[in-house]
Amino acid sequence: MTYSQLSNAIKSKGSFLCVGLDTDPGLIPSLLQKDTNPIFSFNMEIVDATAPYCIAYKLNTAFYEAEGTRGMEQMLMTVKYIRKKYPSMLIIADAKRGDIGNTAIHYAKAFFETYGFDAVTLSPYMGRDSIFPFLGYEDKWSIVLALTSNNSAEDFEMEQIDGKEDVPAEPLYSNVIRKVMNWGTKDNTMFVVGATRPEKIAEIRKYCPDHFLLVPGIGAQGGSLSNVAKAGMNKNCGLIANSSRSIIYASHGEDFASAAATSASRVAAEMATILA
Amino acid sequence: MTYSQLSNAIKSKGSFLCVGLDTDPGLIPSLLQKDTNPIFSFNMEIVDATAPYCIAYKLNTAFYEAEGTRGMEQMLMTVKYIRKKYPSMLIIADAKRGDIGNTAIHYAKAFFETYGFDAVTLSPYMGRDSIFPFLGYEDKWSIVLALTSNNSAEDFEMEQIDGKEDVPAEPLYSNVIRKVMNWGTKDNTMFVVGATRPEKIAEIRKYCPDHFLLVPGIGAQGGSLSNVAKAGMNKNCGLIANSSRSIIYASHGEDFASAAATSASRVAAEMATILA
Numbered sequence: 001m002t003y004s005q006l007s008n009a010i011k012s013k014g015s016f017l018c019v020g021l022d023t024d025p026g027l028i029p030s031l032l033q034k035d036t037n038p039i040f041s042f043n044m045e046i047v048d049a050t051a052p053y054c055i056a057y058k059l060n061t062a063f064y065e066a067e068g069t070r071g072m073e074q075m076l077m078t079v080k081y082i083r084k085k086y087p088s089m090l091i092i093a094d095a096k097r098g099d100i101g102n103t104a105i106h107y108a109k110a111f112f113e114t115y116g117f118d119a120v121t122l123s124p125y126m127g128r129d130s131i132f133p134f135l136g137y138e139d140k141w142s143i144v145l146a147l148t149s150n151n152s153a154e155d156f157e158m159e160q161i162d163g164k165e166d167v168p169a170e171p172l173y174s175n176v177i178r179k180v181m182n183w184g185t186k187d188n189t190m191f192v193v194g195a196t197r198p199e200k201i202a203e204i205r206k207y208c209p210d211h212f213l214l215v216p217g218i219g220a221q222g223g224s225l226s227n228v229a230k231a232g233m234n235k236n237c238g239l240i241a242n243s244s245r246s247i248i249y250a251s252h253g254e255d256f257a258s259a260a261a262t263s264a265s266r267v268a269a270e271m272a273t274i275l276a
Numbered sequence: 277m278t279y280s281q282l283s284n285a286i287k288s289k290g291s292f293l294c295v296g297l298d299t300d301p302g303l304i305p306s307l308l309q310k311d312t313n314p315i316f317s318f319n320m321e322i323v324d325a326t327a328p329y330c331i332a333y334k335l336n337t338a339f340y341e342a343e344g345t346r347g348m349e350q351m352l353m354t355v356k357y358i359r360k361k362y363p364s365m366l367i368i369a370d371a372k373r374g375d376i377g378n379t380a381i382h383y384a385k386a387f388f389e390t391y392g393f394d395a396v397t398l399s400p401y402m403g404r405d406s407i408f409p410f411l412g413y414e415d416k417w418s419i420v421l422a423l424t425s426n427n428s429a430e431d432f433e434m435e436q437i438d439g440k441e442d443v444p445a446e447p448l449y450s451n452v453i454r455k456v457m458n459w460g461t462k463d464n465t466m467f468v469v470g471a472t473r474p475e476k477i478a479e480i481r482k483y484c485p486d487h488f489l490l491v492p493g494i495g496a497q498g499g500s501l502s503n504v505a506k507a508g509m510n511k512n513c514g515l516i517a518n519s520s521r522s523i524i525y526a527s528h529g530e531d532f533a534s535a536a537a538t539s540a541s542r543v544a545a546e547m548a549t550i551l552a
Contacts, residue, residue, distance in 0.1 A: 022378075022379070024382070060375075060379055060382075062373070062375060062379045062380070062382035062383045062386065063379075063382050065382070065383065065386040065390070066382040066383070066385040066386040066389075066390055067390070068348070068352065068386075068390045068391070069345045069348045069349045069352070072344070072345045072348055073345045076344065076345070094375075096373065096374055096375050096399070096402075097338070097372065098372055098374075098399055098401075099336075099338060099370075099372050100424065100425070100426040101426065102298075103298070103336055103338045103339075104338070106300070106336075106338035106339050106341070106342040107338045107341065107342070109342040110338065110341040110342040110344075113342075114341070114342060114343070114344045115344070123372070123374055123399045123401050123402075124401065124431075124432060125374075125399050125400065125401045125421060125432060125433065126372075126399075126421065126424050126426060126428065126429065126431075126432075126433070127426065127427075127428025127429060127430065127431030127432055127433070128428040128431055129426045129427065129428040130426075130428070145401060145402065148376065148402050149376070150376040150377065150402060150403065150405045150406075151403075151405065152402065152403025152404040152405040152406070153402065153403060154403065155400075155402075155403030155404055155455060156400060156401060156402075156403055156448065156451070156452065156455075157401065157402070157403070159437045159438070159448070159451060160437065160438040161435045161436065161437060161438075161448075162435070162436040162437075162438060162445070169438070172432065172435070172437075172448065175432070175435060176432065179431060179432075
C-alpha cells in the first residue's frame with residue numbers, strides 16, 4: 001500500500017482507526033471456544049463488525065506465538081481473510097523485530113512474503129542493519145519504535161543523548177526518528193509514538209512533519225484521541241490510531257461483535273469530526 | 277537450568293561453545309531437501325555431530341518464522357529432540373523480543389512454555405516492562421541485548437547517554453547493563469555482547485563481573501575467541517560463545533555433519549586450553 005492510497009483510504013472513510021487484534025484465547029467468548037480455530041473465528045467476527053469504521057488491522061504476534069503453530073496458522077488465516085474481503089485495509093504485524101542484517105532478511109521474508117503483511121513494527125536498538133532489509137520491499141512499510149506508550153519508556157527511550165557538532169542533544173527516541181528518517185522515506189517508514197504522550201507528539205511533528213505515526217494506547221491505555229489529533233495531525237492526516245482491548249473486548253458475552261462495532265463506530269465518529 | 281548447573285556443564289565438558297542453529301532451508305544439503313522436515317533433519321544431524329563439543333544451542337527464530345508454520349513446527353521438534361537426547365544442554369531462543377508488559381507475558385509463555393526453551397534473547401528498548409514478565413520464570417534466563425556484533429551497533433547502542441547525579445555519562449549499552457542488573461540477578465539474566473568488540477567486554481567486566489555474557493560473532497563475523505576469553509572470562513567462565521555459520525555450514529556437501537563436528541571440535545579444543 002502506498003502513502004497516497006493510505007491517505008485516500010483515511011479521507012474516504014473519515015477514519016484513521018486501526019483495530020488491534022491482540023486476540024487472547026482466554027478472553028474469547030465461550031461460545032467460540034469449541035470452534036476448530038477459535039482465534040480465527042473471533043477475529044473474523046471482529047473484522048466483519050469493525051471494518052466499516054477502520055482503515056487498518058494490527059495483529060500482535062505475541063498473542064499468536066503463545067499458542068504455537070496453531071496460533072501462527074490462525075494469524076495467517078486472519079491476514080488472508082482481511083486481504084480478500086477488505087483489500088484496501090492496511091495489515092500490520094506488530095512484531096517489534098530487530099536483528100543483524102543476515103537475520104533481518106529472514107524476518108522481512110517472514111512478514112512480507114510468508115504471512116503477507118503490509119507493514120511490520122521494528123525495534124531500532126541494533127541500528128540500521130536491522131531496518132534496511134525491510135526497506136527494500138516495494139509498497140511495504142517499516143514502522144519503527146520511537147516513543148512507546150508504556151511507563152518504562154522512561155528507562156531508555158527518554159534517556160538524553162549527547163549532542164554532536166551537527167546534531168542537538170536530544171532523547172534517544174528523537175535520535176531514533178532523525179536517523180531513521182534518513183534511512184527510509186515517508187513512503188516506506190512510519191514511527192510508533194504512544195498516545196499517552198501528546199506533548200511529545202507535537203515536538204516530533206516539528207522535525208518529522210510528513211511521516212505517518214502509528215499511535216497505540218488510545219482506549220485501554222488511557223490516551224486521548226483529541227489531544228493526539230491536535231498534536232500530531234498533518235495535511236494528510238498522518239496518524240493511524242490503534243485501539244485493541246477497548247474494542248475487541250468491549251463485551252465478553254455473545255454480543256461481543258456488535259459491542260466491538262459500537263465501540264469502533266464511536267471512535268470513528270470522533271475521528272470523522274476531527275478530520276472534517 | 278541454574279547458574280551452577282551451567283557453570284558445571286562448562287567445567288565438565290571443557291567448553292563454553294553454543295552452536296547457532298540458524299538453519300536456512302536454501303543452504304541445506306540437497307540430499308536432505310526431499311525430507312518431509314528438511315530443517316529438522318538437518319538440525320538433528322548437526323546436533324548429534326556437535327553435542328560432544330558444546331553446552332548450548334541457540335535457535336534464531338527468524339529462520340524458522342520465514343518458513344511459516346512448517347518452520348515453527350520444526351523449531352519445536354528441534355527443541356524437543358535436544359531436550360530429550362541431551363538434557364543438560366541450554367536451549368536458547370534467539371528471538372530479540374521486546375514489548376509492553378501485557379504483551380511480554382505472552383512472549384514469555386510462547387518461548388518458556390509453548391516451545392520449552394531455557395532462555396530467550398530480549399531487546400531492552402522499551403524498558404523494564406518488556407523484561408520483567410520473563411524474570412518471573414524459575415530456572416529460565418533472559419538474555420538482554422547490550423552491545424551487539426554488527427557494525428550498526430554504533431547507531432544507537434554506542435551513543436553516549438548524559439550522566440546524572442548517581443550515574444556516570446556512558447554509552448547506551450552500558451546504561452542498559454547497569455539498569456538490567458538491578459532488575460534481575462546473575463541467576464536469571466545474561467547480556468549479549470558481540471565478540472567483535474573484546475575491548476568493550478573488558479570494560480563491561482569492571483561493573484558486571486558475575487553475569488554470564490552470550491557472545492555471538494565468533495567465526496563468520498570475525499570475532500577472536502582468545503581475545504574474548506582474555507577480556508571476559510570470570511571464575512565461573514561467565515561466557516557462552518556462539519558460532520553459527522562457520523559450524524553448521526562448514527560443508528554444503530554430504531559430509532556436512534562431520535564437517536560441523538570437526539569445526540566445533542576445533543573451537544572446543546581451543547576452549548579447553550583456555551579453561552585449563
